[in-house]
Amino acid sequence: MENTQKNKKKIAILGSGMSALTAAYELSSYKDWQDHYDITIYQMGWRLGGKTATGRGPNERIQEHGIHIAQGWYENAFRLIQDSYKECEKHNLMPDSPFKSWEDAFDREDTTLLTHFDPNTNQWIKKNIIFPSNEYIPGQGGPLPFSAIVHKAIGLVAEILFGIDPNKDSLMNMATESAKEIKPPEHHPLWTNFKSKFETFIKDKVFKHEGEKLLKYVAELIHNLTNGDHDHAKRKAHHSIIKELLDLLSKWVAKLIDSITEHNEYFYWLAVFVEFGLVNMKGTFADVYNPETHELDYEQINDLDYRAWLKKHGASERLLSSAMVRFLYTGTFHNLTGSDGQGSLAAGVGLHFLTNSAGYKGSFVWKFKAGTADTMITPIYLVLKNRGVNFKFFHKVEQVHYSDSGAIEKVSMAEQVTLKNGNYTPTYKLKGLDVWPGEPLYDQIDDQQAIALKDGQYDLEEAWCGWKNVGQISLEKGKDFDYVILGIPIDVLGGDEGICKEIIDNNQAWNNMYNHVKSIPTMSMQLWIKPTLKELGMNLPDWGFPEGSLPNLVTYADPQYSFIDMSQVLPYEDWKENKPGVLIYYTGSFLDPEIIPPFSDHNYPHEQLERIMRVSEQWLRDKMGWFFKNATTLEYPEGMRLDVIYDFSKAAKTDYGRLKTQFFRANVNPTDRYTLSLPDTNKYRLKANESGFDNLILTGDWIDFGVNVGYYEGAIVSGLQAGQVLRDILGLPSETEIFSGVQFK
Incomplete structure (x- = not known):
């Protein structure tokens, strides 16, 4: 035991957003973890959660940083939430909570509304979407395979095309007429197996059962690409016929769309949905699917803007200006970026995000029943505290100092306030919930400082607040920490007042990352x-x-x-x-x-x-x-x-x-801004283990964690990666599987 204590490492986690909390959760999820290391989380201000933090205002109203929901494909987030609720129940950490399980803490929602401004009529038009719920449970079993997502998409397209609608008869007539001009790929060696199906399809049954069979056949071909019984040559053959068929279908749909879209709103949305699905699928098999490795490599198209990539594969101007495409730009806050201010989003990131979201489980949207922090951060905090993780509130990082020794030797911090008892309890009870205040709990702070804070209306989370810190702290390697996990957003790192300014000034990789990975308020x-x-x-x-x-x-x-x-x-x-x-x-x-x-x-x-x-x-x-x-x-x-x-x-x-x-x-605070994924910038992001320092691990939605979209599922992935990088450094095993998105196989 004495030897264990002597070799025990100290881990300092800087920041308490979802990535930092997840790193602490992962590190403390293993039996006897405290025999190997201690964990201390340093956080400025009075609450946890970063951009998912919640406060309370008049009438105990919930005050968020923005809109936070969970989507049914957030596998890592749901697993973390489920595990934290289970552990809270095991140790009776939330005895009065109305949420006895994770299911109690969510409402499911299957309805989404799309809107589009029609310049021809100078009016907004709408399209309601009711995403079919399914029997899958998010957070359990890992992401759906690509073939399952394709089958779901095919089912949705089939419903749009072949479902009951008053416009169906006229649509069938136009579709049959446009199909006459389709030229089959008779040169392809697999064509003979497909010829009879296709000939039946282009007859007058195009929008009856044979049309649905065609879509299902394409789905089967895609499924066969993941078949372990097929050798490399067979998979390549399947890939090439899929490309031919998608090109064929795209040409037919283009002709069909030209003849129907001006008729009414139904035909407009039908055209947009079908073209959107086909163009994305066509581009995926042309540029993203690698026939040599049989994997999806989204990085291949990240040098392009998503709209430019769609246009490369034949997207019409109608599609490019549609709500379906705009959804990706507005949903990821990229709509004002780019040289023309019309939006710029790395194509691979956008497509990866889209593909993952198609693999939702249960419902497309899961809403928190209370505040994001009350529902998600509270159980995580209580579990970490119960496990023995230390929390240091009101500790603001001022500089992670550069060292040419190959390791971080020193971290400078400011102590923002003096606590009466040395420790801080950040939550209070409301209707059985442990909730987070919108301001510090002043009764735990030195009386004179508390009065000054309230009278001056100082916000200790605000970079411009002007509050004079009460003390300086220096954390030193070997004494206060052995390893540092940096979980603070990228905008805080650089600039004249950046906390990693010294590193950025002396390290080209950091300099490139800071100057290329941008954000937006x-x-x-x-x-x-x-x-x-x-x-x-x-x-x-x-x-x-x-x-x-x-x-x-x-x-x-x-x-x-x-x-x-x-x-x-x-x-x-x-x-x-x-x-x-x-x-x-x-x-x-x-x-x-x-x-x-x-x-x-x-x-x-x-x-x-x-x-x-x-x-x-x-x-x-x-x-x-x-x-x-x-x-x-x-x-x-x-x-x-x-x-x-x-x-x-x-x-x-x-x-x-x-x-x-x-x-x-x-x-506008550097800690609150949204991290962007602009074209040709992914290559500048550093991975969790690429800081260039032996004892510094990176985490956050600004690192290269996979999908690289600024959402808390991605932050959680980066936190898992950081925890496992550190355990690997210490020679300790990791068991938690990290789900980085849909896999082709």
């Missing part, structure tokens, strides 16, 4: 509205949704183009008899000013907050009338009147005064 708005959706004029059955559904939308008008009904969290706020009728979260991206001021300009974040509040006010007056027709006025016939919003102050004199009582965030 995001905005969020949460509105507590007194009337219900129906009273506002949005009758869900009229929009094609089941009564009681809470649809989400990510393709509406800039800048607050994404919004979602989050009314399911209202019971976990504190409304008594004054409960609002609906709660809606909005989010979008916005551009930085030409010059971002230094941290000495304490007004900057407040100016940006005021900026997005003013923009959002005008946006509501201009855009929300389409949804809330009962809230329009003669003055603003396209928008909503703001007196339907709940007045938290109970004394607002103006509409804008009422709006200001809602919750807004301008995510």
